[in-house]
Amino acid sequence: MPGGTVGRLRPGLSHAYRECRRINARHGRTYFLATRLLPADRRPAVHALYAFARLADEIVDAADVPHRADTLTGLEHALTECLDGDLHGIATPVLVAVADTVARYRIPRGLFADFLASMRMDLTVTDYASFADLAAYMRGSAGVIGLQLLPVLGTDGPTEEAAPFAEALGEAFQLTNFLRDVGEDLDRGRVYLPADELAAFGVDRARLEWAxxxxxxxxxxxxxLAHLVSYTRSVYRRAEPGIALLRRESRPCVRVARTLYRRILDEIVDRDYRVLGHRVVVPAHRRLGVALPGLVSAYASRVGTTGPVPARGA
Known part of the structure; x- marks a missing residue:
């Protein structure tokens, strides 16, 4: 992180970032593996942003959490207090780390409001008629994640030039999750696959539930599903040019994350689209096969770099 690594932070803040890293390592294996390719001073911020998203996601997905809307509102209020500098009272390690990350990298606070608005949609919206209807949800649940990360990753030019590509990559990751998790989402009473796209093949919610x-x-x-996998691949292609706009030392991380997530689509195809009964995952040996060349590339990108490189706009 600009100004020092986690180990050099004051004890409370160091603990907060370590907790975020633990959450990322436990719940986001693909995301965590890709993050290892970043310079060490950038990783804690990524862990913090992931941990906050995970915290909100668990609230809306947990059937045993009473008054989920109130709990989500409480999380937003606590985040606002932390961002305003009040780290006492109801602040948690994750919120402390996020507040520090936002301040360090000057991440726009409105992106968190957009994200939480999409999380609220999960409490009441159970399906989407079209990609146009899904777009508003994905902008907040995925596109803004890419925008939150941009100041951490850094760009070689104006941030606004890279922003559309960052949003597209976030959406591609989200669509991949939707395809991987169709069965799990049905168990939660939700269908994220657009109804009109399914209807074109004679499929509706009832047919998915039956299968x-x-x-x-x-x-x-x-x-x-084959059609939607093809569509998702097109979103990855749309996002591709944005990687070259990032700081050189951040590109290997994003390339590996993109490749690993696209491999989930490959696994779906290889399993003949049997995703309703179990979650499709990329085997560990294949993940490592992607990550190891990325580590070499990440090391090469840092050769000749002396000290931390601050993100543009940070």
């Missing part, structure tokens, strides 16, 4: 419940491999569902 999920019975374990049957439905040809119509397979065709619909």
């Amino acid at each position: 999920h419940r019975t374990g049957r491999h439905d040809p119509a569902v397979r065709r619909a």
Whole structure:
């Protein structure tokens, strides 16, 4: 981090960042592995942003959490207090680390409001008629994550030039998750795959639920999923030019994250789109096969660099 690594921070802040790292390592294996390719001083900020998103996500996904809307509102109020400098009272390690990250990298606070607005949608919205309807949700749940990360990753030019690509990559990751987690989302009462895209192949929510419940491999569902995998690949292609706009030392991390997430799509295809009964994952040996060349590239990008390189606009 600009001004020093986590180990050099005051004890309370160092503990907060270590807690965020623990959450990232436990719950976001692909994300965590890619983050290892960043310079050491940038990783804590990424862990903090991931941990906050995970905290909100767990609130809306936990059926046993009473009054989830109130709990989410409480989280937003606590975040606001921390961002305003009040780190006493209800501040948690994750919020302390996020507040420090926002201040260090001057991340726009409105991005967190947009994110939490999408999280609130998960409390009441259970399906989406079209990609146009889904776009507002994905902007807050995924696009803004890319925008939060941009100041941490740094750009070689104006941040606004890289912003559309960062949003697109976040959306590509989100769409990949939707395809991977169709069965889990059905168990939570949600369908994120647009209804009109499914209907074009004769699929509706009831048919997805039937296939999920019975374990049957439905040809119509397979065709619909194949179409949506193809669409998601096109979003990755749209995001691709943005990697070259990042700081050189950040590119290996983003390339590996992109490749690992695209491999999830490959696994879905290899399993003949059987995603309703179990979660598709990229095997560990394949993840490492992607990450190791990335580590070499990350090291090469830092050769000749003396000391931490501050992000543009940070």
